[in-house]
Amino acid sequence: MTKALNAFYKRFFIIYLFFRKDHIAKYSQLFRLIIFSLCLLINTAIKAATITSNTGVTGFWDVAGTWVGGVVPGPGDDVIIEASATITVRTNVSCLSLSWTGNPTATRTFTINAGSTLTVSGNITLGTTTTNGRNRIFNVLGTLDCDGSFTMQASGGDTRDIELDIGTNGIVNITGNLIMASAFLRHHVDLIGNAQINIGGNIGANATGTTTGGGFTDPPAGSIINLNGTLPQNFFTQNAPVYSGTFKINNAAGVILRRTLALGTSTLTIGDITANSVLKDSGNSITSTGTFNLQNGSTFILGRYSGTTGTATTYPAFSTNNIDLGTTVEYAHINANQNVSTTPQYANLVFSSSVARSRVILAGTLTIRGDLNIGVNTTFLGSTNNPTTNLGGDFVNSGTFTSGTGLFTMDGTNNQSITGTALFVGGLTINNTGGGGSNIVTLNNSITTTGNLTLTNGILDLGAFTANRTAAGGTMTISNGTRLIIGGTNSLPTNYNTHIIGATSTIEYDGTTNVVTAPNGGVAYGNLEIDATGATTSASFSVVGVLSVLTGRSLIASAGIVTMSAATSSIVNDGTLTFDGLTIAATPNGQSQYNTSYNVSGVLTVAFSVTFAPTGGTITMNDPASSISNAGTLTFNNLTISATPTAQSQYNTSFDVAGTFATNGAITFAPTGGTITMSGVSGIISNPSGTLTFNSLIIDGTIISSTGNFGVANTMTVNSTFAPAAASIITGAGTLVGTGTVRVTRTAAVPSFGAQYTIANKTLTDLTVNYIGAGAQTVDAQNYGNLTISTNGTRTVTFENGGTIRVSGVFTPTATTTSYVVTGNNFDYNGSGAQTIAAFTYNNLIISNAGAKTVLAGTIVNCLTITLNDAAVLTLPDTATFNVTQ
Known part of the structure; x- marks a missing residue:
């Protein structure tokens, strides 16, 4: 040039x-x-020139005398090396293409010295040799960059070698094909020491790599063969050397083996540089006792996936398997069944075939840290060797799965799913140890077991599917801290004879019309959660943890009794909850554990010596069959009776109500036994439209009010303050007694104590009757203990004309905004002990019974007449004023 x-x-x-x-x-x-x-x-x-070396020359590339015309080749030149020339590259040089013509007169060498680089932007062609013993050697001690193909043309004899020798630390980069047109004895690549060759195209006797040719001469330890193309590469060498170095695959389009590969103790690495690389053995076995590295989402495919040749290759006997998460091993043989090794810990494992084939799982433990994908036409055949299977990812079954008697364990650390066709497993264990929200195993089809179902860690979400046993036997274990979610219309998995349910486990029904069934052997639920829209029950069962109904969800326990059997038991209802029968069998650790509302359509039972006293919520007895049985200490927060009982004796028991006792609707509630105690700070008796008759009633809170009328058949004991609504009337054949205060709030019709308290018998000796109505009232003639007239706005209080009001205790009339009418009335202080005469204007004042009656100092008492009966004594201090106006 x-x-x-x-x-x-x-x-x-x-x-x-x-x-x-x-x-x-x-x-x-x-x-x-x-x-x-x-x-x-x-x-x-x-324009590019063609530069040819001098005939028979031995020289350096960069020396003009090496070349015809004295022109040293440059980047755009096609270079021809004369057959018998010996050329050495000692600097960094380049050319467009390089051809070494055939038929050398003796063995000749082309050498790239260490530290030097030859860059060829096109193809390199080494011509044939036609004479025995006359070889040609392309020796790379430095670096060769060939952006085209490297071709060794066919030779006619086994002693007419064409070699690519790569010395210690030498590097050869071939972007195109490595074509070795003759057998291995004639064409070969020799790697020495830490030599490395990177090949981007096919390797074989032709450009497509579909014909066998050449090979590698036992690559030593430290050497690297790296197949790094961007299009599918065929590897079809003629020999099967024993590799001691590293064989690498870095091609996402895939490398296809066309012959067996004997790696000896060397290392096979897939994808250390190029992510998603693929190696297909294509039914050609790989033997190795070295190290296997599968990295960066890459895939290793075993077996013939097309055509009719090739063997059912097995997983090589690597001494070390470094299989990264996200990578895949695929068993793909189509000509026969294929054995699946249990030695490596797979990341993703895939079974595929275009025709019906089985993948026979060898004995041992099959560990899959990623996904298991069983493709169409393939069978996971575990019944031959009954292996144990541990799966850390998702299970996609588009074929057939039979695990034999082996245990199948889902042991991931993130959410997992089981999808595809139904599965038959020996036993199923859920041992997902992911964090909260990342430990769910979800079924998208049904599983049938022949062994046990075990939840050790995590959540098993059955969805609308089942995990039943084929026949009766085995054990279902729901361990502490785990959760079993049952959807659809399903119940507990069936045919497990033994149930083991941890106290802190949760069984959740989240379908539509789930039937909550009883665990076998009297075993209790731990936590029972209802997320179903219409759950019911089929039998009695116990709960040792929380029974909860979620918002908008429903449990109608239509059969059996639900027993809250432990101190840790509790109820939380944010939806609709009705018990057929409810038993509280243990005193809760905290009474607030039951602060919720629900219905009981059967018997509410509090067991012997149990204290049940929720501080929130309302319990509604909503059915004619509802009843209460209390052998312990029972205090309702709120209690509603919404149905007339079939027999009033169904409520013949004693209990307290701390909040509101209510009837709902035009019902009749009249137990014939027991005592109901209103014990709250501000309790309410509410009977707006029913017929309510207590057997015995105790008012024992701070202030207990009432709306509507009610009666008492035996004893009404008021030990605190009872404040009925103005329209309320207290009736019945019973007796009013107590040491508290009964308020008279009636202002309509006859606004008196007697008109509001029509109960047959009244023993007022120790009671205080307080007239506190918001309007005019009449103090009727009664034998009062204590009598109080309280301020409640501007009003008039009339003492019954012609009647005698007897007070054995204290008379306390208010003087504020209240006027009195006492015409024709007799007022008798008749206590058996000392009494104080209140400042008041009496009509006829009577002092009766023994004991001193005293007008306090500074007090003014007015009366029309005064009468002292029996041995009564009236004491008037000097500063008291006593006026008799008759």
Whole structure:
């Protein structure tokens, strides 16, 4: 190329002289023609040249004497090495292509020295040898970059070798194909020490790699063969060397083995540089006792996946398996069944075939840290060797799965799913140890077991599917802290004879019309959660943890009794909850554990010596069959009776109500036994439209009010303050007694104590009757214990005309905004002990019974008349005023 440029420069100088300024005007038309010719000359001058070495020369690439014409090749030159030449590259050089012609007169070598690089932007071709013993060696001690293909043309004899030798630390990069057109004895690549070759195309006897040819001579430890193309690569060498170095696959389009590969103790690495690389053994076995590295989402495919040749290859006997998460091993043989090794811990494991084939799982433990995918036409055959299977990812079954008697364990650390066709497993264990929300195993089809179902860690979400046993036997274990979710219309998994349910486990029904069934052997639920829209029950069962109904969900326990059997038991209802029967069998650790509302359509039972006293919520007895049985201590927060009992005796028991006792609707509630105690700070008796008759009633809270009427058949004991609504009337055949206060709030019709308290018998000796109505009232003639007239706005209080009001205790009339009418009334202080005469204007004042009656100092007492009966004594201090106006 240098001579061509010299000629160009001479021509250009002549043109310059001709076209000096004084010539241009004269020859302007000719000027354009010459410029065009000049362009042609320039193009010709810079066009690639073919440079040939001198015949038989032994020389350096960069020396002019090595080449015909003395021109050293450059980047754009096609280089021909004469057959018998020996060339050495000792600097960094380049060319367009390189051909070494055939038929050397003796063994010849082309050498790239250490530290030097030859870059060939096209192909390298090593011509054939036709004479025995005359070999050619392409020796790379430095670096060879070949952006095309490297071809060894066919030789006619086994002693006519063409070699690519790569010395210690030498590097060969071939972007195209490595073509070795003859057998291994004639064409081979020899790697020495830490030599490395990177090949981007096919390897074989032709450009497609579909014909066998050449090979590698036992690559030593430290050497690297790296297949790194971007299109599918065939590997079809003629020999099967024993590798001791590293064999790498870095091709996402895939490398296809066309022959067996004996790796000895060497390392097979897939995808250390290029993510998602693929190696297909194509039914050609790989033997190795070395190390296997599968990295960066790459895939190793075993077996013939198309065609009719190839064996059912098995997983190589690597001594070390480094299989990264996200990678895949695929068993893909189509010509026969294929054995699946249990030695490696797979990441993703895939079974595939275009025809029906089984993958026979060998004995041992099959560990899959990623996903298991059983493709169409393939069978996971575990029944031959009954292996144990541990799966850390998802299970996609589009084929057939039979695990035999082996245990199948889902042991991931993130959410997992089981999808595809139904599964038959020996036993199923869920042992997902992921964090909260990342430990769910979800079924998308049903599983049938022949062994046990065990939840050790995590959540098993059955969805609308089942995990039943084929026949009765085995054990279902729901361990502490785990959760079993049952959807659809399903119940507990069936045919497990033994149930083991941890106290802190949770069984959740989240379908539509789930039937909550009883665990076997009297075993209790731990936590029972209802997320179903219409759950019911089929039998009695116990709960030792929390029974919860979620918002918008429903449990109608239509059969059996639910027993809250432990101190840890509790109920949380944010939906609709009705018990057929409910038993509280243990005193809760905290009574607030039951602060919720629900219905009981059967018997509410509090067991012997149990204290049940929720501080929130309402319990509604909503059915004629509802009843209460209390053998312990029972205090309702709120209690509602919403149905007339079939027999009133169904409620013949004693209990407290701390909040509201209510009837709902036009019902009749009249137990014939037991005592109901209103014990709250501000309790309410509410009977807006029913018929309510207590057997015995105790008012024992701070202030207990009432709305509506009610009766008491036996005893009404008021030990605190009872404040009925103005329209309330207390009736019945019973007796009113107590030491508290009964308020008179009636202001309509006859606004008196007697009209509001029509109960048959009244023993008021120790009671305080407080007239506190919001309007005019009448103090009727009664034998009062204590009598109080309280301020409640501007009003008039009339003492019954012609009647006698007897007070054995304290009379306390208010003087604020209250006027009194006492005409014709008798007021008798008749206590058996000392009494104080209140400041008041009496009509007829009577002092009766023994004991001193005293007008306090500074007090003014007015009366029309005064009568002292029996041995009564009236004491008047000096400062008291006692006026008799008759």
